[in-house]
Amino acid sequence: MWEYTDKVKETFLKPKNVGEIPNADAVGEVGSIICGDALKLFLKIDKETGKILDAKFQTFGCASAIASSSALTEMVKGKTLDEALEISNQDIADFLGGLPDQKMHCSVMGREALEAAVANFRGEPLPQKDEGKQVCKCFDVSEEKIRKVAVENHLTTVEEITNFTKAGGGCGECVPQIELILRDLWSLKPPEKPTTPKRLTNLHRIALIQEIIESEIRPGLQADNGDVELIDIEGNKVTLALRGMCTGCMMSDITLKGIQQKLREMVGGDIVVEAYQ
Amino acid sequence: MTTIYLDNNATTPVAPEVLDEMIPFLRDLYGNPSSMHTFGGQLHRKIEEAREKVAALLNAHPEEIIFTSCGTESDNTALMSAVESLPRKKHVITTRVEHPAVLNFCRHLARKGCRVTYVPVNNLGQLDTDFLFRAVDDDTAVASIMHANNETGVLFPIAHIAEKLKERGVLFHTDAVQTAGKLRLDMKSLPADMLSLSGHKLHAPKGIGVLYVRRGTRFSPYVIGGHQEKGRRAGTENVASIIGLGKACELAAQFLQKEASYLKVLCDRLEGALLQACPDARINGDIENRLPNTTNMSFEFIEGEAILLRLNEFGICASSGSACTSGSLEPSHVLRAMGIPYTAVHGSVRFSLSRYNTEQEIDRVIEVMPGIVRELREFSPFGREKLACPPE
Numbered sequence: 001m002w003e004y005t006d007k008v009k010e011t012f013l014k015p016k017n018v019g020e021i022p023n024a025d026a027v028g029e030v031g032s033i034i035c036g037d038a039l040k041l042f043l044k045i046d047k048e049t050g051k052i053l054d055a056k057f058q059t060f061g062c063a064s065a066i067a068s069s070s071a072l073t074e075m076v077k078g079k080t081l082d083e084a085l086e087i088s089n090q091d092i093a094d095f096l097g098g099l100p101d102q103k104m105h106c107s108v109m110g111r112e113a114l115e116a117a118v119a120n121f122r123g124e125p126l127p128q129k130d131e132g133k134q135v136c137k138c139f140d141v142s143e144e145k146i147r148k149v150a151v152e153n154h155l156t157t158v159e160e161i162t163n164f165t166k167a168g169g170g171c172g173e174c175v176p177q178i179e180l181i182l183r184d185l186w187s188l189k190p191p192e193k194p195t196t197p198k199r200l201t202n203l204h205r206i207a208l209i210q211e212i213i214e215s216e217i218r219p220g221l222q223a224d225n226g227d228v229e230l231i232d233i234e235g236n237k238v239t240l241a242l243r244g245m246c247t248g249c250m251m252s253d254i255t256l257k258g259i260q261q262k263l264r265e266m267v268g269g270d271i272v273v274e275a276y277q
Numbered sequence: 278m279t280t281i282y283l284d285n286n287a288t289t290p291v292a293p294e295v296l297d298e299m300i301p302f303l304r305d306l307y308g309n310p311s312s313m314h315t316f317g318g319q320l321h322r323k324i325e326e327a328r329e330k331v332a333a334l335l336n337a338h339p340e341e342i343i344f345t346s347c348g349t350e351s352d353n354t355a356l357m358s359a360v361e362s363l364p365r366k367k368h369v370i371t372t373r374v375e376h377p378a379v380l381n382f383c384r385h386l387a388r389k390g391c392r393v394t395y396v397p398v399n400n401l402g403q404l405d406t407d408f409l410f411r412a413v414d415d416d417t418a419v420a421s422i423m424h425a426n427n428e429t430g431v432l433f434p435i436a437h438i439a440e441k442l443k444e445r446g447v448l449f450h451t452d453a454v455q456t457a458g459k460l461r462l463d464m465k466s467l468p469a470d471m472l473s474l475s476g477h478k479l480h481a482p483k484g485i486g487v488l489y490v491r492r493g494t495r496f497s498p499y500v501i502g503g504h505q506e507k508g509r510r511a512g513t514e515n516v517a518s519i520i521g522l523g524k525a526c527e528l529a530a531q532f533l534q535k536e537a538s539y540l541k542v543l544c545d546r547l548e549g550a551l552l553q554a555c556p557d558a559r560i561n562g563d564i565e566n567r568l569p570n571t572t573n574m575s576f577e578f579i580e581g582e583a584i585l586l587r588l589n590e591f592g593i594c595a596s597s598g599s600a601c602t603s604g605s606l607e608p609s610h611v612l613r614a615m616g617i618p619y620t621a622v623h624g625s626v627r628f629s630l631s632r633y634n635t636e637q638e639i640d641r642v643i644e645v646m647p648g649i650v651r652e653l654r655e656f657s658p659f660g661r662e663k664l665a666c667p668p669e
Contacts, residue, residue: 002582012586018656033659034619036580036600036608040658058658060623062582062601066656139606162606169606 004063005097012063015070017056017077024056028117031109035139035166037061039069041113043076045121050080057113064096064103071095072110081118087111088152089164104164108149135177138170146181156186205267206233212266213240217259221246228259231276238263241276278592281638285478286427286455286571286629287596291521292480298524299482302517310514311505320516327523331487334457334526335472337464343488343509344519345500348454348475349378351488352421354499354510355450355471356382359419360391362495363448366418370447372396372404372433373614379421379452380610392416400616401563402431410441419448424462425455428598428611428627429562430571432456439468448494454478458529459537459568470494476518480631481525485518536632541569543630547639548572554647557660561617561625570630573598573612575621578660579653584626587649593642598625620659 004012021042031038037060044054055073059066071092076084089107093099099107119125133143149155149164158178162169168178200208213230221227226246231239240259242252249255252275260273282290308317310324325339332339345351356369356379371383373395387393394412397405409420420442425432435451442449450471453462458479464472471494476485490496490509502511552558557577576584581599588595598609600623607613612622628642654660 009586012583013590015656029658033578033623036606036619036623038658058656060578060657060659061580062599063586065580066583166606 002064002100002103004067004100007095007097008064008067008099011067011070011096015066017054017070017073018058019056020058021054021056026117026121028113028115028120030112030116031061032140033060037065037106037109039065039109039113041069041072041117043117043121045081050082052076052079052081052084061106061109062103064099064106065109067096068092068099068106068110069113072114076114081121084114085118087114089149090153101160101163104153105166108164135181136165136167136170136174139166141165141167143181146178147185150182150185156182158182200268208267209233209238209263209271212263213259216262216266221255226255228255229276236268236270236272238271238273239276240273281591281593281634281641283628283630283634283638283642284594284596285631285634286430286627288477288483289480289631290633291477291482292525292528294528295481295521295524299517299521302520306516310516311503320514324514324516324519327519330523330527334530335462335464335489336466337489338492340507341464341489341492343490343506344514344522345486345488345510346484346512346515347486348376348452348473348478349486350499351473351475351486352376352378352450352452353382354488355473355490356386356419356421357499358471358490358495358497359448359450360386361497363418366416368392368394368414368416369418370394370396370409370412370420370422372398372422374398374402374426374428374611375421375423376427376452376454379423383421396422398431398614402426402429402561402611402615403563403566404433406434406438409438410445413442413445413447417445417447419450421450421452423455424451424453425460425568425571426562426611427455428609429573429615430455430568430629431562432460432566432568435469436467443468455568455571458526458533459540459570461533464489464491476522476525479525479529481522482518485515485522487522532632537569539632540630540634543634543636543639544570544572544628546636547628547642548574550643551646554643555650558650559621561612561615561621571627572629573625573627575617576624576626576650577620578657579624579650581623581625583653584624584649587653588626588642588645591641591645593645596627596629598627599623 021044024042025045026043028041040058042056043052046053055076057069057073059069075087075095089111092107092110135141135143135146146161146165146167153164155161158168158175161167161178168175225244227243229241229243231241246252256273256275263271308320310317310320312318328339328342331342369383369386369391371379383393396409422433422438424435439449448470451469452473454473454475457474470491472489474487477483498509500511505511505514555576559575561573561575581597582601585595585597598612600606600608608622612625
């Protein structure tokens, strides 16, 4: 069972603004019955001021689709078209106290219906389907939509893309393609981990070990009234002296092993830690 | 608000008689049946008594009953055993509408190098048996064909299939999780080599299952460890649940005939009334060959999750094959395999009954369901032209 917020449940059970507006000034239609959800948005617009006087919807879909549609109509009423276009899918989700991750596509559908209605009113042609390359055949999702939703919602994984657009949630054939799109989209971001470790000079190596001992190791030991002192570094051999409560502690061997492990991870796999005699 | 539980193909309530029988084994008789001392060792006898009761329900020999942890384990074990004990044969046959316990295990076998044939069904959910028999070749190790489909309740002619496969020398396993306790199963006349059943579908608790393995069938265990179940399924016995399953099987055997006709009356009543009260409703599956307790209906132009959550407001529990309820974005693989139009798949609802359901409960559903359908249709952008026009 989905973890819907009370607001989602309440809105689903008693949605506002259900129905159609006869002679509506704008109609936006998105989704399809095959994909499992569809939304038809009707707007009454004041031609002078561009304000949305009334909004109604008809929705085929699950509880969160109906709740998102109701939320959208409540949010746009009284706003000008430009103001209304500021509403993001996240705003719709927030209005409902949040949506389960896998249901975020319902809020995206709301946002799309609004865009479609405004385009309809302004007489702008809707972006042609073939303009953006179709990526997901199961749910008819274009590359353009994936890029747009990814940027707007800072999505970095295929799973997130599926939650927000459904793309990749059917046969899964397009998953590698979505991965490529995401890699391309976020490629400006610096890679998190350098792929090959740089060769350290002796000087760098010593400085790095000193720094790790100061910032990573000593605070932990000091918290237990212990301490450690760096005595010498010779090649890959690091000589340490345990101090304070660590002196003569039965666990001292384990403490040194732990430090060695840490240094191996952060400096090099060949580090050997020895106790100062 | 009282609960009206119509989701018995998902799980059933534990029968009070079953619970009573189990309690001493949870509270006082906590020994290990493998122990040398009487305190534990005496339980061994109790397990054998339960095994006899399960065997009686299936008209099988107690030695042919292996206790497992669930239906899924039974299914996995059956397939794995067949493939492992016939290492030279690399072909497996199943259906497109199996439970994931079989379907996904077959996909797993395919990744391990097996060739898998998925037998299709027609739009009534009936199996294409000609396709099945044509698929059999010298390389075929096993065919796993369910007895009744969990979503639609449609029955497959497993007696006929078992007969034919026996002639061809192919091992036959059937997942009878939905039929055990609901329909008579007679392993003396049904020539299946292996059969799975699950405790919690017949008023025993969750966490107990059975794999029937015909005497003389080559068998290779799946769970490896101790000597329990004569070395065929390791792991300390789930004593209380085994006792409970024994009792549940005894009750099922006792009620079987009467229960089936009682459930059919209730189910037909529900179905008939809803078909009449809800325009554009349809039944999915072959109503002539179906479990007595299951009806799968579609309400066009509206979505299943929305229907279920509205029913939930009245305490009514059912399930749906819609995408939004499946945990994935794809709707029911069963209804799609049947070629049911997407519009109907998304609006499908399954009601599955048990002996604990009453006429009053069914009447309550008949009372509230049309209103729910009407209201959700008012929300929907689809089917409006149709509703406005008089029927053709």
